[in-house]
Amino acid sequence: MHREQRQRTQDLLKTKGVEQALFASFNSVKWLTGFTPTLQTGPNFFSGGPPLVWYEDGHFTLIVVDGFTAAAEAFDQEPDGTLVTYLGYTIEQPIAGADHLTTALRQVLGQSKSNGVMGLEERDVPFLLWNVLQVVFEGEIAFEPIDGELEPLRMVKSEEEIAKLRENFALTDLGHAVARQAVAVGKREIDIWTAMHSAIQEKAGSRVPFGNDCVVGHREGNNIGGWPLDHEIRPNDSLIVDLSTILYGYWSDSCATYYPNEPTPQQVAMHKTAAEALDFGISLIKPGAVAKEIDQKVRQFIADAGYPVYPHHTGHGVGVSGHEGPRIVPYNDEVIEEGMVILLEPGIYLPGETGVRLEDAMLVTSNGVEMLTGHDKSLP
């Protein structure tokens, strides 16, 4: 699992002259190993720090608290992978995850020699662990920050990742089908939300982390996004439903807008413009297209229709994070490549009144795209 990710990483590190590296960012660890810790209730109580990956001589060692053993043990079967766990929960002594983690890291590094330059994710490696490295190598090594270095490698998806994403997008499609049925005057944002989330988890047969937005059009100030609250859906209201599920550590993302009754002529016009803008954007996605040009053209489409231009990105990539490259934004010179997974999500917002956003996901093919979302975004 995720061998292609590790091969790409190894190739990158070689070109940088880095022969050892410590990864500590949540997304790097997920992407390198396929290990997906639970996250709905925050960090594991008994862990001593973030999950880590130590890289040396073409081999990757995943270090996690023992409470994650079941979730991580498949990695130990990989030819280039080893799993090391350390004691977290116990009733026999005080919880001391950080002590056990530092001991585990020292043991993993026990055979290591200074190899010149060690890569380090400085944003995520706790100072406590950096201390361990200093002691083990007695100052005989140079550290090089490698924060963010894997992000460009993550943009083009492997077949394995695409399979995970396909399964995941089916869940958000289901959520949308439920929302379309459930929207009604007097129901609240949270009611629609729980109906969607229940259906998704019942389909998956397990807990599924769930985002993003479920907001009525009449929200004042910001009716673009936000988590569901107890705002009631009113007559002639709109409801923006922007969903992500996280399956196998990978994010989906898709958006539609629903109406509790026959939409007003203004809502119909806005919805049609958003749908046309989305279709126009999709027609622009192909290998060689430049991100900022796509962004500019879709914004211009909305402006030409006489509407205020949305203040957010036109789109973005998705993977182990819900928001990753390539960003479809005004400054970005990155070029679209085959194998990228891209979201486009133009919207029109009249705060306090109504709003619309429609979003599709697509896999970039050799000459265009294959859609990953299949939800109904039509007017009722």
Added chain:
Amino acid sequence: MHREQRQRTQDLLKTKGVEQALFASFNSVKWLTGFTPTLQTGPNFFSGGPPLVWYEDGHFTLIVVDGFTAAAEAFDQEPDGTLVTYLGYTIEQPIAGADHLTTALRQVLGQSKSNGVMGLEERDVPFLLWNVLQVVFEGEIAFEPIDGELEPLRMVKSEEEIAKLRENFALTDLGHAVARQAVAVGKREIDIWTAMHSAIQEKAGSRVPFGNDCVVGHREGNNIGGWPLDHEIRPNDSLIVDLSTILYGYWSDSCATYYPNEPTPQQVAMHKTAAEALDFGISLIKPGAVAKEIDQKVRQFIADAGYPVYPHHTGHGVGVSGHEGPRIVPYNDEVIEEGMVILLEPGIYLPGETGVRLEDAMLVTSNGVEMLTGHDKSLP
């Protein structure tokens, strides 16, 4: 909000001769400020590191990414508090939260002078930020680890915390009422789970993070705990439902066991023993009682009834974390004090067959306890 927490912290730091400190642990930051970031889908994409609290001269500065402004801004109204936010999401330039965070930290520290000894949560301060401290103070300061130092201060709850916990325990009570109704042969763990979670969120009118266990008795190997899966409830099965909700950043926790039909004589006997063990444990909780003695007595009660003794703690405290002091475990010499909030949760497990666990929460009063849980734990 949370002024008492900050006063206790200031007093502690003074006794340690620490006049400046950087807090970076999730629980320390929540407890010091009342700021409760969302956590159901993992870390904020655009943050550059963990939320931080800088302490100096009796003043606390909370530093968070601007996406958390609404959730954190109440802190800026505190007489001893200041909120500083830094740029996270933008479409005008690449996401660079870590750069903006380090700039913000440098600005906050701009007026600081070396004050002798600086406290540092080394487990949670990223190496990148420790670097900033080194530069700002030009090596003219000694760092002292203060990891875990706030944990003893967190055990006795303030009135404000108790009010938050009461409101929260009402949500888990609701979850249990739903579970009791919903349990039936053929339903799956995940079905009961989604019914409870939906009811809780619809009552709260917002998203509520939700744990912990929902497991059928016939699970092989471990039928003590785990997140719900698609295991079906069978005839003569049991279902352990152990719930936590997180409200205002504080955890509740309570457990009951349900049966899809008339429980078997064995289940009735086990359930009665667990209930008696719990009541016995509750009778032992009062100021002056020693944690390990309570633990030993409740374990002995189960053993005396002829059952295998549960392998987990007898109980624990709860607050900004779901598992904190005082731990009711075999080694712990800590003494129960008025104002602590304690969970007791004896259980009996026959893996692959059936299991029972019952758990109540209580506030320690001057001469005993006041119950915080009100869920029905009786046999059907």
